[in-house]
Amino acid sequence: MFRRALLVAVSMGVATLAGVAALTGGKPASALAQDPLEGVTAVLDKYIDAGELAGAVSLVYHRGEVQVSARGVQDLETGTPMARDTIFGLASMTKPITAVAVMMLVEEGKLDLDAPVDPWLPELAEPKVLSDPNGPLDQVYDAPRAVTPRDLLRYTMGLGFPEWAGIASEAPIAQEFAAMRRGDFTADEYMERLGALPLAFAPGERWVYHTPSMVAGVLIERASGMGLAEFFRTRIFEPLGMPDTGFWVPAAKRHRLASYYRGGEQPGTLVPVADNGTRYAAPPKFPSAGGGLVSTVDDYLRFGRMLLGRGELDGVRILSAASVDEMLTDQLPEEPERRFFLFEDFWRGAGFGLGLQITTEQSEGGPSVGSFWWHGATGVQWTADPQQDLIFLRFIQRGDVPRGFGAEYMQALYSAIRP
Template structure:
């Protein structure tokens, strides 16, 4: 059982409306169930530019996080990492951490960490450091992160230094909370990328290519767009609060047109809808896609299981109020634990990208959904085009 053709027309109409009204310049939407795949490619790669195609390249930003988590799980299954081991041996820069007495307070007012940071802390975003959901420069630690060009804000690949220097700079800062105490978004995936490189003895980007992208046929996924493929790339736009329109966030020949010094495990990748379909099918297949097994079924179940306690959720700096009402967090993905809105049934898991993308799999229904746009979100809450996509996708299922 796949999709009802008549209702797929409804999916098209909903998405076309967002493009026609100027909500997004262009998009690619892909819905798959079993062998049935339906794709909508609508609008332009840039305002006034050429048409979007199924193979158009987008900045997937935080959709990088699940890929980084899978890379770590590969090393865990090979015994080169262990979930509850301290990271100190491979990342000695992070040994003997100090922790802010008060997140609002000066960086010098610290106490010793109660315990070391573990691999599990990085995977679940409980290492004690991350993005604070407040306006820029609200907290002293925010100002310090920005001054060190650690990239803990909207992705700008040209800013952060190479991994060794990035980790050295990061290690000069105290943690915001005790390890294991709270969920804090984003930074765990960037530290995890450095850990993966040291544990594997390979640059992070090479490990991803050799162990994930090539086996799954994800030919268009990487940390930059080669010069001969830039004609498939989109211009990224951000909302312009001054006039309600759009302003350029990144040009086609901008930050993602050359390899970055720091390949961000949190938000660095560019990709296509079909590449993330392959990634999703691997997870739906219990770690196998076609003849390739990347992970065991147990590793996929661990990745997609809620790893947070109720206390950790209630004390966390959420992306937005109520984020954890009906949601959990696993390894690089969020999962639905209580049905509270259309398009997000219990058991669905995946993640979004704040530069305009969304991806999820649903094991119970055997579906993969991918939405790629080039309009940055204006807040951590998903925009209307994202909610409408997921609602229309599930409305089209033939049950």
């Protein structure tokens, strides 16, 4: 599911780009020529017409101007047209928001980026490390140092999804993680269960995905004295003007929630993979700081513009410029075996800072050096390109992104930006 095409590319029925000005409050699209951008909508239409996508929303912010194209439907059964304000599950696009929240607490002096998390997360104190990540859980050694908030934000705490770190699925630690995924925990129960496990790798040794974000969410709650949903809402979403972002969708907005699909056995078919009647229907018992939020393209644009503005948007400062710079500094280990994720060359031309992937080498037809992002397994994607003063968001509701779609979309977009 997390192929490079998904994470980097990894992953209103017939509105035309001629009508986009109406969707953006009548502003002229001076920064983006409309004719070239028709190629972006043509890519969306190609895959929708082929039955590979139900619908899509594409938003492009470039040098102060915004264009939006909403195509297809948000639900195949009802035929509800896709719209600019359709709500999507963000999946791992939640993670950059979690990283910002941690950095806010660092700035306030409630956390130290490089100090042990033990006072807030005693379950992780004095960790043990597996002698062999694939070996027995009782063959361990004392960790050389404690886990820090930096480890949580750059995914080097030593625990994470084992299968994406090259650990065999039959390994004892992988079996324990599989059992945890089936569990229904509170935050405290989750930490108790996690803390009973040894680390697969010593802190700082290896990049291992997802779990550190879940732990970071608990750290935010305990260090701030607020629930995660309340912290996000009052400290980030309300100040930035993001009214449709949260961990659940209230009844009055549920008609705007996009259904979620995967590709069917036959080309051009889609199969529902979640019940829209229950998805995000109530506040979760344990909000997922690694993938639990929902949002719209306009809401997430506000978040992206804040980062593009080095912590500030429309006079509202969320983070200092120095903190944003730290988030955008590549912190991946240099050795290939210490940075492995999914496959050997996943990080080709890219690095990872604190909660964000960063372009370190520009590919033909792709984002400029210094661009940053982190996408989501539900098919949602965003990228901020500081060199171009550009943010694009491409939201679809299919995690197994159709082959070729991401590359074609990117090529069409950057052909318009760099004619």
